[in-house]
Structure formats: C-alpha cells, structure tokens
Amino acid sequence: MKNLFNWMMIATLAVTVLTACNDEDDPNNQVVISGIPATVAVETGEDIDPVQANITAADGLTSLVVKKDGTTIETINYNGEVSAVHNFTYAASTEDADKNLVFEFIATDANGDTQTSTFVVSVGGAVSVVKIEDNITSDMVWETGKIYVLGGRITVVAGVELSIQPGVIVKGEAGSGANATALVIARGATIEAEGTADQPIIFTSIADEIMPGMVASPNLDADIDGLWGGLLVLGKAPSSFAGNVSEVQIEGIPPSDTNGLHGGDDPEDYSGKLKFISIRHGGANIGEGNEINGLTLGSVGSKTIIENIEVIGNQDDGIEWFGGTVSVKNAIIWNAGDDALDTDMAWSGTLDNFIVITGGSTDHALEIDGPEGSFNDGHTLQNGIIVGNNVSELGDFRDGARGTFKNILFQGFDDPSTTDGRGDLSLSGDATVANFANGALSFENLEVVLADGVALTEVFKHGTSAHATAVTAEASTVGADKTVFNDWTWTSVAGNLDNL
Numbered sequence: 001m002k003n004l005f006n007w008m009m010i011a012t013l014a015v016t017v018l019t020a021c022n023d024e025d026d027p028n029n030q031v032v033i034s035g036i037p038a039t040v041a042v043e044t045g046e047d048i049d050p051v052q053a054n055i056t057a058a059d060g061l062t063s064l065v066v067k068k069d070g071t072t073i074e075t076i077n078y079n080g081e082v083s084a085v086h087n088f089t090y091a092a093s094t095e096d097a098d099k100n101l102v103f104e105f106i107a108t109d110a111n112g113d114t115q116t117s118t119f120v121v122s123v124g125g126a127v128s129v130v131k132i133e134d135n136i137t138s139d140m141v142w143e144t145g146k147i148y149v150l151g152g153r154i155t156v157v158a159g160v161e162l163s164i165q166p167g168v169i170v171k172g173e174a175g176s177g178a179n180a181t182a183l184v185i186a187r188g189a190t191i192e193a194e195g196t197a198d199q200p201i202i203f204t205s206i207a208d209e210i211m212p213g214m215v216a217s218p219n220l221d222a223d224i225d226g227l228w229g230g231l232l233v234l235g236k237a238p239s240s241f242a243g244n245v246s247e248v249q250i251e252g253i254p255p256s257d258t259n260g261l262h263g264g265d266d267p268e269d270y271s272g273k274l275k276f277i278s279i280r281h282g283g284a285n286i287g288e289g290n291e292i293n294g295l296t297l298g299s300v301g302s303k304t305i306i307e308n309i310e311v312i313g314n315q316d317d318g319i320e321w322f323g324g325t326v327s328v329k330n331a332i333i334w335n336a337g338d339d340a341l342d343t344d345m346a347w348s349g350t351l352d353n354f355i356v357i358t359g360g361s362t363d364h365a366l367e368i369d370g371p372e373g374s375f376n377d378g379h380t381l382q383n384g385i386i387v388g389n390n391v392s393e394l395g396d397f398r399d400g401a402r403g404t405f406k407n408i409l410f411q412g413f414d415d416p417s418t419t420d421g422r423g424d425l426s427l428s429g430d431a432t433v434a435n436f437a438n439g440a441l442s443f444e445n446l447e448v449v450l451a452d453g454v455a456l457t458e459v460f461k462h463g464t465s466a467h468a469t470a471v472t473a474e475a476s477t478v479g480a481d482k483t484v485f486n487d488w489t490w491t492s493v494a495g496n497l498d499n500l
Helices: 002-025 430-438
Strands: 031-034 039-042 051-068 071-088 100-109 114-123 129-132 140-142 147-150 153-156 161-164 169-172 182-185 190-194 201-205 231-234 272-280 285-287 295-298 305-312 319-322 328-334 339-344 350-357 364-369 379-387 393-398 403-411 425-428 441-448 468-470
Touching: 031 100, 031 114, 071 100, 169 182, 231 272, 272 295, 295 305, 319 328, 328 339, 339 350, 339 379, 364 379, 364 403, 393 430, 425 430, 430 441
Parallel strands: 039 114, 129 147, 140 161, 147 169, 153 182, 161 190, 169 201, 182 231, 190 272, 201 272, 231 295, 272 305, 295 319, 305 328, 319 339, 328 350, 339 364, 350 379, 364 393, 379 403, 393 425, 403 441, 441 468
Antiparallel strands: 031 051, 051 071, 051 100, 100 114
C-alpha cells in the first residue's frame, strides 16, 4: 500500500512537471497591432490616406473588427495566420463634417485574446456651396474646397478674369433651350483654371453627388449626358466664316446673347489657361439639333494654354474647334454623343497626344470639316489612340477638309460591310478628295487593328489606305502616352486605359 502511494506521488509530480514545461513551451501570447496613427485630420469629402494595420498573433489570428464610433463597419476573418496586414481608408462625408470620428481596430487570436488600437479622425467643416446666378463682371476667384453652382448661362464678360483654383467642382443646374446652363468665356475675357494631377477641376451636373477630393462620380454612370451645357471659350483669332464676315455667333448660344460672338484678326489672342480639367454629363440642347459641346473653342488664339483635358458623357461633341489657332495637348474623350473630336472653320492649331473611347451614341471619332469662307488653313492631329465599337465611324473628312493626321492607332471598330458603312474612314465631297490629292489633306503612319476578315481598303477609303498599316494591338508602334491621364481622370480610374 505504501509502495502504491509512492508511485502515485511520483506520477502526480511528473504530470505537474510536464504541465509546467508545456506552459513554458506554449505561453498565452499577446496580440500586437502597430502602424495605426493616433490622429489624422481631413476635410469633408476627402479620403483618409490608407492606414496600414500590421497585426501579429503568435497563437494564430482569427479576426479583425473595425468599428466607427462603436458600430462595426468591417470584419475580416483569418485562418490562424501569425501575422497580417490590413489597409484601411475612409471617405469623410458631409455627415461627418466638424466631427471627431473614433475608429477601433480589434484583433482577436485563437485563445480569445484581443488587442485594440484606436484611431481618431478630425473632419473639417462642410463644403461651401456657392450659387452663381449672374454674369461675372469683375475679377473673381473660385476657391479650392468649394462647389460652385451655375444657375444659368453664366458669361465672364470682356476685360474680366475668372480664376479657378485646383480641386474646385463646378456644377450646372438642369436646363435646356435658352435656359441651358453653361460657362462662357467671352472674347476679351480670360479664364485661369489650373488644376493639378492631385486636384483636377471638375465641371459636371448638379445631379452629380461628387465632392472635392473625389475623381469618379459616386452616383452617375459615365454615359449619362445632356444634364447641363458645357464650357465655351471664345476669342479673337482668325477663322473661316461663310460670307467672309469677321465674326459669327458660336454654336450652342442663342443669337440674342452677343456674348456668344467669336472671331477676329489676332492669331496670338490669349483667353487664359485650362489645365487638368474634367468636363462631364453635358451637352444640353438649346434648339433642334443644336447642343452644346463639352469643350467649345471658338476662334481661340495660340497664346491660350490648354493641357490635360477630359470630356465624358457629352450629348454632342467632346471637343469642337471653330477656327482659331489654339493648340491642345493631352486630351481624352469618352462616351461622346455625336463626334468625339470635331474641327471646323479652318482651325489651325495642333492636338497632340489624345485618346478617344467611343460610346454607344458616338457618330464619328473624328469629324473634320473644311473652311467656310475664303480663308484657308489646316490643323494637325497627332499621337492618338481611337477605340471604336460597332456603331461608330473612324472619321468623316468633309467639305474641303484640310490638315495633317499622323501617328494614330485605330482599334475596336466593326466590319464596315456589316454595319451599314460604319467602321470606316471616308473622304466626303469633291473638294476633300482634291485636297487629299494635292497634299492639303495628308495622312501619315496610321495603324489599325482590323476586325477578322476585313481588308485595309474596306476601312480606309479613297486611297487613304496607302498611309495605313494593319497591326495587332501588341505590335502597334504609334499612339498616345496614356500615363499622362493616370489617376486624375475618371477614364483611368474606371480602368478604361488598362488594355491600351
């Protein structure tokens, strides 16, 4: 009996020793969260810069819960990982204005142990909305962080400068006919609208819920158009008008409004600067067949600077030039309702580096018209990518079209023989064909990704095929530098440039 008791004591001691050893070998480890700042400040409408939560849990991580002011907004489940990284961001809404938001990151391991890290976000005041209801008759500055609402057709009159700071959003109220909303820069006025890649200036509709700091609309699709007018810039540069008159009324503005006149004899006229501008959901109809373009340039002079322009979802043309000498660099058009790029009245500038992505209502990617009076001049379009579909034409060159078109890649267009003649590049009228023959209209280094079974001559009509080459998308040697549109354009953020 005594021996049995001794053996029992030895066994109990052994179990105790083994348990102690196991406790030392497998301790109850802590969960650790690092990388989360204590506080950060943002303005209403801005995104919090991504916060990286680094989590370690030697006993195996099971979950991470993120709470905002005590309410769970995210739950991430894990499968026993000993470390994990979670990137967190948040867009401060108008409801968050003037508040301190408390975010809790709660990590739990397999033993039920937790660790909480707290993150406080101070949100600035609500975005100011400024209503503009009258023409601008004295110099004015539209300030970063604010939204300006156009209550009608607003004109910056001659001798006046409108300055628009980076990040401003301009919204046009709904209206059509004589009540269509638009921003008009009259002859002799200037607009200094210099956005940046980090803070583009956005022109859109009052129906758009976009706020400063956003790039994509949170509620409108990119093909919605005609909700307001557009941006019109008018100048005093030479243009070719019917009857050789010195000035005409711009398309899209009623004849009763003399602020819509353009034309003159100053090729170096200066109307200001447009940089990093996105124009959306415009093209309101002011009369039968008379819509407003996304960006209208009427007799604008060569000293005007226009760079990094995006036009999306416009019911009429994306950009249309009516004469003038201004050049444009880096332009992207997506979902134009009529023509993506339209030139008239002997515009003589250059469009360099452009991308066109046609939409379901796009008529022509390029519509090129000749002079209307005796004044003749030509323009240049170079370094472009044009993406088609089954309803759009590559281009229509009409009425004595002139100019140089080079280093352009066409892709995605349908077989012209199966789409009622859509999907081709054509020369219309004897004067246009004659200009092609005498070199006033020229093409260089055109490349095309053809639909299966389609011949080059079926796409490029009237002998223009001599200047075109069939390629695969991967083998193209011409086109645009798409990187200049990264991040700041909705087109880029939507992924439409990824496969170009």
